[in-house]
Amino acid sequence: MKRIGVLTSGGDSPGMNAAIRAVVRKGIYHDLEVYGIYNGYAGLISGNIKKLELGSVGDIIHRGGTMLHSARCLEFKTPEGQQKGIEQLKKFGIEGLVVIGGDGSFQGAKKLSEQGYPTIGVPGTIDNDIPGTDFTIGFDTALNTIIDAIDKIRDTATSHERTYIIEVMGRDAGDLALWAGLADGAETILIPEEDHKMDQVVQKLQRGHERGKKHSIIIVAEGCGSGVDVAKEIERLSDFETRVTVLGHIQRGGSPTAFDRVLASRLGAQAVELLLEGKAGRTVGIENNKLVDYDITEVLSRKHSIDKQMYKLSQELSI
Template structure:
């Protein structure tokens, strides 16, 4: 293998740039020509492919977002779209592709592998919802962004003696909400993996008031309901007045944490090694603090889910 390429797809996540840097520099170290595909699968179809050198990825390890940009590409889901992507790579003599992204990005990588283009997936999503890896790029940074927001909102909640509902991202996974809720000392955490009970939330709020608590923080994952919906349910059920904060896309941005930078560097380098080993349809990840690789098909099996123990702990500590 002499030429490889790298692209980022789907929602951006802090650490993507660090992973791109690792792929390019590890590839060059191994004697490869490395190309960057701009604008994800859409850019692949359109031939937005440029050779990258060591200087191309200088001064990006600390930056959020992705220097290669990203986009959604429904066209790539069609046989014709994928065929054009394969043609663009073949025309340039590119023999392998590293895809940094989430579930949808991985499905594109799997489809390309089945059509003869060796692909390796690198998990880049703040949702931490990729099966087979304990952590994804961007999760730690987004977690710290949410914790910072919770801390600041708590100051206002304390000053005005109010209950605040904070809505966080995560798609259909509750990892971000759960971890942020535990770290931020939330009174109740609503996640998609666990049933919620408005009466239980009200009981917890009453218990807090009974012991002299003047404010409360509730965390709701977007995959459960909106914060506004929860606010309306609490008002209808018990007349509880709340304030709502939707953190939104602020969770995706920002300079990656040290953990995400190191993780990205390890993932990117290992992805290059996997290609050089002549393997295809593989994802890299982390299990039990070790970088591993495994078949992409494992990603699409039923998700293993979040930590039950951490969820129970959150309830025990929020009495």
């Protein structure tokens, strides 16, 4: 193998640049030519591909977002779109591909692998919803962004004696809400993996009020409902005054934490090593601080799950 490519797809996450840097420099270290594919699978189809040098990835390890940019591409979901992408890879002589992204990006990588094109998936998403790895690139940074926001909101919640509902990202995964809620001592955490009843949420608020508690923080994962709807339901069932903060895309930006930079560097380099070993259709990950890799079809067939013990602990500590 003499030439490999790298692309980022789907939602950006802090640390993607560190992963790109690792792929490029690890590749060059092993005498490979590395090509950057810009704007994800859309750029692959259109041939927006450029050779990257050592200096191309200088001064990016600390930057959020992705220097290769990203885009969602419906055309690549079709056999015709996939064939166009493969034709571009052949045109540039690219013999292996590293795809950095989440579930949708991995679906595209799986299609390429099924057609005999060597592809390795690197999990990059703030949702932390990819099986086969304890952590995905960007999760830790997004988590710390949320915690910083909650700390500030708690100051004003204390001053005004109100109930604050904070809606966080996570789509169908509650990891961000669960970890942030436990780290910041939230009174209630609502996540899509666990059922909840609003009357029980209100009862907990009332118990706290009766013992002299002046404010409360409720974390809502976007996958289980709108923060605004939760606030309306609380006010319908009680006399509590609520305020809602939707953190939105602020969670996806910012300089990556040290953890995400190191994780991205390790996973990006591991992806290159797998290609050099002749492996394809794999995803890389980290489990118990050890690098692992799995068949991409197996990973996509598994369902992400939260840490049940952690959720139980959050309930026990928020009585």
